Amino acid sequence: MSTTPTRPRRLADVREWHHETDVAIVGFGGAGACAAIEACDAGAEVTIFEVASAAGGSTALSSAEVYMGGSGGTRVQRACGYQDSTEDMFNYLMAAQGDLADEAKIRLYCDRSVEHFDWLVSMGAKYKDSEYKERAIMALTDDCLLYTGNEKSWPFRDVARPCPRGHNLEVEGDNGGPMLMGILEGQVAKRDVRVEFDARALTLISDDEGAVHGLVVRIDGVERNVRARKGVLLAAGGFVMNREMLEKYAPLLTLGNIPVGNPGDMGSGILMGQGAGGALLHMSEGFLTLPFYPPSSLTYGIFVNAQGQRFVNEDVYHARVAHHAVRQLGRGVYLIVNHDDYHHPPFLNASVAGTGETLAELAEEVGLPVGNLEHTVAYYNEHAARGEDPLFHKSPEWLKPIESPYAALDCTPGSGVIYPYFTLGGLDTLPTGEVLTMDGRTIPGLYAAGRTACGVPRTAAGYASGLSVGDATFFGRVAGRQMAEAPSRG
Amino acid sequence: MSTTPTRPRRLADVREWHHETDVAIVGFGGAGACAAIEACDAGAEVTIFEVASAAGGSTALSSAEVYMGGSGGTRVQRACGYQDSTEDMFNYLMAAQGDLADEAKIRLYCDRSVEHFDWLVSMGAKYKDSEYKERAIMALTDDCLLYTGNEKSWPFRDVARPCPRGHNLEVEGDNGGPMLMGILEGQVAKRDVRVEFDARALTLISDDEGAVHGLVVRIDGVERNVRARKGVLLAAGGFVMNREMLEKYAPLLTLGNIPVGNPGDMGSGILMGQGAGGALLHMSEGFLTLPFYPPSSLTYGIFVNAQGQRFVNEDVYHARVAHHAVRQLGRGVYLIVNHDDYHHPPFLNASVAGTGETLAELAEEVGLPVGNLEHTVAYYNEHAARGEDPLFHKSPEWLKPIESPYAALDCTPGSGVIYPYFTLGGLDTLPTGEVLTMDGRTIPGLYAAGRTACGVPRTAAGYASGLSVGDATFFGRVAGRQMAEAPSRG
Numbered sequence: 001m002s003t004t005p006t007r008p009r010r011l012a013d014v015r016e017w018h019h020e021t022d023v024a025i026v027g028f029g030g031a032g033a034c035a036a037i038e039a040c041d042a043g044a045e046v047t048i049f050e051v052a053s054a055a056g057g058s059t060a061l062s063s064a065e066v067y068m069g070g071s072g073g074t075r076v077q078r079a080c081g082y083q084d085s086t087e088d089m090f091n092y093l094m095a096a097q098g099d100l101a102d103e104a105k106i107r108l109y110c111d112r113s114v115e116h117f118d119w120l121v122s123m124g125a126k127y128k129d130s131e132y133k134e135r136a137i138m139a140l141t142d143d144c145l146l147y148t149g150n151e152k153s154w155p156f157r158d159v160a161r162p163c164p165r166g167h168n169l170e171v172e173g174d175n176g177g178p179m180l181m182g183i184l185e186g187q188v189a190k191r192d193v194r195v196e197f198d199a200r201a202l203t204l205i206s207d208d209e210g211a212v213h214g215l216v217v218r219i220d221g222v223e224r225n226v227r228a229r230k231g232v233l234l235a236a237g238g239f240v241m242n243r244e245m246l247e248k249y250a251p252l253l254t255l256g257n258i259p260v261g262n263p264g265d266m267g268s269g270i271l272m273g274q275g276a277g278g279a280l281l282h283m284s285e286g287f288l289t290l291p292f293y294p295p296s297s298l299t300y301g302i303f304v305n306a307q308g309q310r311f312v313n314e315d316v317y318h319a320r321v322a323h324h325a326v327r328q329l330g331r332g333v334y335l336i337v338n339h340d341d342y343h344h345p346p347f348l349n350a351s352v353a354g355t356g357e358t359l360a361e362l363a364e365e366v367g368l369p370v371g372n373l374e375h376t377v378a379y380y381n382e383h384a385a386r387g388e389d390p391l392f393h394k395s396p397e398w399l400k401p402i403e404s405p406y407a408a409l410d411c412t413p414g415s416g417v418i419y420p421y422f423t424l425g426g427l428d429t430l431p432t433g434e435v436l437t438m439d440g441r442t443i444p445g446l447y448a449a450g451r452t453a454c455g456v457p458r459t460a461a462g463y464a465s466g467l468s469v470g471d472a473t474f475f476g477r478v479a480g481r482q483m484a485e486a487p488s489r490g
Numbered sequence: 491m492s493t494t495p496t497r498p499r500r501l502a503d504v505r506e507w508h509h510e511t512d513v514a515i516v517g518f519g520g521a522g523a524c525a526a527i528e529a530c531d532a533g534a535e536v537t538i539f540e541v542a543s544a545a546g547g548s549t550a551l552s553s554a555e556v557y558m559g560g561s562g563g564t565r566v567q568r569a570c571g572y573q574d575s576t577e578d579m580f581n582y583l584m585a586a587q588g589d590l591a592d593e594a595k596i597r598l599y600c601d602r603s604v605e606h607f608d609w610l611v612s613m614g615a616k617y618k619d620s621e622y623k624e625r626a627i628m629a630l631t632d633d634c635l636l637y638t639g640n641e642k643s644w645p646f647r648d649v650a651r652p653c654p655r656g657h658n659l660e661v662e663g664d665n666g667g668p669m670l671m672g673i674l675e676g677q678v679a680k681r682d683v684r685v686e687f688d689a690r691a692l693t694l695i696s697d698d699e700g701a702v703h704g705l706v707v708r709i710d711g712v713e714r715n716v717r718a719r720k721g722v723l724l725a726a727g728g729f730v731m732n733r734e735m736l737e738k739y740a741p742l743l744t745l746g747n748i749p750v751g752n753p754g755d756m757g758s759g760i761l762m763g764q765g766a767g768g769a770l771l772h773m774s775e776g777f778l779t780l781p782f783y784p785p786s787s788l789t790y791g792i793f794v795n796a797q798g799q800r801f802v803n804e805d806v807y808h809a810r811v812a813h814h815a816v817r818q819l820g821r822g823v824y825l826i827v828n829h830d831d832y833h834h835p836p837f838l839n840a841s842v843a844g845t846g847e848t849l850a851e852l853a854e855e856v857g858l859p860v861g862n863l864e865h866t867v868a869y870y871n872e873h874a875a876r877g878e879d880p881l882f883h884k885s886p887e888w889l890k891p892i893e894s895p896y897a898a899l900d901c902t903p904g905s906g907v908i909y910p911y912f913t914l915g916g917l918d919t920l921p922t923g924e925v926l927t928m929d930g931r932t933i934p935g936l937y938a939a940g941r942t943a944c945g946v947p948r949t950a951a952g953y954a955s956g957l958s959v960g961d962a963t964f965f966g967r968v969a970g971r972q973m974a975e976a977p978s979r980g
Contacts, residue, residue: 006929007700007767099741210497251589271928277497277765284774307881309799312819327817329802329882369880375865390859391797392819438761439496
């Protein structure tokens with residue numbers, strides 16, 4: 001399936017160490033960089049091995065939005081008038097991740113989230129004390145704070161007091177990723193951290209009891225045995241670029257057409273970790289989304305399936321819409337809007353499946369059951385006029401009868417509309433980053449973070465922008481500290 | 491997580507072999523028994539280790555229905571007037587398993603299915619040349635053949651010509667399991683197969699290259715090293731009885747309340763195989779069902795969700811209904827029927843959530859949105875009267891307007907209604923039973939079959955009764971032959 005061998009090299013077969021370090025980190029993205037900084041600051045000798053010729057990983061390709069809050073609020077939240085509570089953040093994330101939630105990770109993430117914000121600021125990350133009030137995927141201005149999840153929508157608004165927790169760097173446009181990685185790379189460069197680029201991690205080195213003592217890396221075409229006295233951190237991303245792995249482990253994600261990741265997201269860290277005895281969690285899960293807003297006016301529309309029925313409250317986060325859209329029976333997902341409310345969405349690339357002065361005209365053009373679509377819209381309109389949505393409890397601010405003329409945007413997977421995606425399954429770890437076996441033991445010397453691990457975000461149904469970079473940077477830091485404090489072997 | 495250690499014992503640490511055999515089989519259920527018979531008939535020395543005090547496994551607890559057909563039909567199919575084709579069977583199973591389908595396994599299963607029928611008959615299994623024509627989960631008479639999947643319902647009926655493929659033994663009531671296991675155990679007893687009961691497999695024994703040479707078994711409180719010259723077959727069932735594993739790997743299944751399995755289904759085979767380097771597939775998947783028929787008259791009803799909307803064609807297999815029922819937003823799943831069509835289902839244990847002369851009365855009693863339920867039923871009735879279902883394409887034979895007085899059966903998970911379940915995820919194997927690593931290599935000496943492997947059935951959405959026992963017995967046989975032909979080591 002892959003050129004990465006999953007079986008570790010035996011320690012007893014290692015005749016020579018070509019390089020020694022305390023902490024070896026595979027991958028110089030957000031997780032690896034943060035781990036390196038913390039491990040170094042805690043006194044450990046650190047080496048990063050990055051398969052590409054430059055730092056960045058998938059964090060550099062992202063918006064670098066970070067989901068943070070709790071503890072009375074980050075500086076930005078407080079400046080914007082929000083007193084976020086740790087319990088609200090915790091209860092929200094637990095509900096959003098649902099039966100996949102990792103309570104221990106969510107607890108630690110919420111407890112230390114404001115500290116994480118302060119640390120990012122101390123590294124040089126600049127966040128403006130301002131809120132971006134539009135419903136958007138990210139702030140394209142230099143504003144900081146916005147709602148990026150499902151906090152204000154049913155059923156989550158009934159579980160925890162909503163608060164915006166998406167933090168965007170002070171930069172115009174979608175340029176947060178390169179900026180954050182520039183900051184983190186600068187901090188790594190200031191420290192005594194050795195970085196090897198164009199260095200491909202091939203396999204781990206384990207002893208006969210399974211403990212990890214290092215890894216084999218190929219640099220300049222030569223295999224080198226690297227001893228890691230305190231441990232190896234796998235922070236090599238997910239497997240969104242490995243088509244064979246996707247088809248085998250996460251086939252639903254192949255409905256997506258825009259992989260979000262860098263070419264190194266081949267699952268190599270996951271494969272190496274599993275080969276060393278690590279358990280894998282939720283390999284079928286991923287972020288799969290339908291970025292139908294901005295413009296936020298499209299939220300006034302309603303999504304219908306091939307039956308012409310609604311299936312979700314349209315005010316939720318775009319990935320939650322996608323999660324339910326791809327689970328509808330029959331082929332067809334459409335966003336029905338008033339033609340005048342329609343503005344071309346910048347990301348979606350959806351074609352207009354039909355238009356009509358009447359719903360019957362629209363339904364016939366699109367190929368939807370006429371009477372059912374007519375009822376769906378009539379029922380929705382009747383209640384929307386009263387600020388009610390008895391079916392899916394869409395928030396009153398997004399309720400408005402859909403008037404003629406009508407338009408239907410084709411959001412059917414495969415129709416040309418974009419469905420970005422990346423993987424969320426990976427190695428089972430403790431909050432410390434220690435990799436677990438299936439019988440619940442830790443594997444001495446082996447750690448994982450970022451999308452190589454199964455972290456806080458585990459399902460598109462409860463995803464929020466900022467959770468993946470938040471998880472990667474936060475748990476990268478935790479793992480870095482944990483490794484620095486681990487006993488040195490050899 | 492479990493007392494079963496996942497890490498194999500090192501071959502180099504084995505000082506003494508307490509027992510030697512060609513083929514060691516863990517588990518004396520359907521898969522293990524069939525493997526033993528075939529391996530023995532192919533000339534191998536075989537030992538079965540069973541943790542319980544008797545043979546049976548989960549096959550003995552099942553109806554022992556077997557899904558078979560193709561190649562012009564089994565003897566029973568032909569006698570009942572069905573000329574089944576291999577391509578129809580293949581196309582149906584591929585469509586039913588959808589994006590989880592294992593084409594190679596399905597191909598082999600379909601190609602040799604009639605041979606498997608003949609083999610079961612040659613072992614002593616008795617199948618009457620008769621058809622059970624009712625829509626049912628199993629034949630409670632001694633009749634043999636019935637439709638047990640989604641063959642006749644949308645969208646599958648458009649993919650392949652329908653044919654009944656569920657084969658029930660000639661026995662009254664739900665007594666096929668003990669009968670089939672009695673037959674297979676008798677065949678094992680007739681052969682020179684050593685059987686150790688009360689023998690708990692603890693871990694595999696692997697060499698430094700990962701090849702499996704045997705296993706450690708505890709008998710009478712003493713650990714014994716068992717050398718398996720040709721290989722070890724893990725046929726130890728799934729993990730339906732391991733609550734911790736379920737919550738971690740298949741949390742959706744915890745909506746179920748009736749585990750289908752025996753106390754040994756603790757995932758021990760899966761844990762041992764993964765520890766030896768085996769990849770796991772689709773660990774979150776399972777059979778989860780809502781056995782709402784018989785009586786078949788309930789199929790005239792319609793399922794609605796908390797929105798009062800239909801979500802599936804009600805003529806599908808009961809597990810397909812459950813698959814979609816548990817994915818609906820909001821709490822509530824109800825079967826709406828005409829009160830006079832209502833007959834107490836023997837399995838379901840559903841309470842009547844409400845009754846009414848009018849739909850408004852019913853909706854209010856149940857707590858459903860009145861106008862939406864009224865539309866759902868009116869729209870359904872209007873088309874049903876014409877033999878049409880524009881939404882979900884329910885077959886005309888099950889279309890009949892639902893008249894007053896109405897009743898709603900509460901099918902909400904957690905309401906007391908039964909949702910039987912078992913696991914479908916397991917070790918990734920070739921059709922031969924050889925266990926694969928994540929990088930696509932086989933592990934010499936390691937095989938898996940039955941629910942320890944991820945076999946033909948992989949999703950409740952496309953399940954058919956008879957697929958699990960069919961898969962276990964068929965691929966158990968294949969693995970038995972494969973192992974007997976493997977080179978002998980040591």
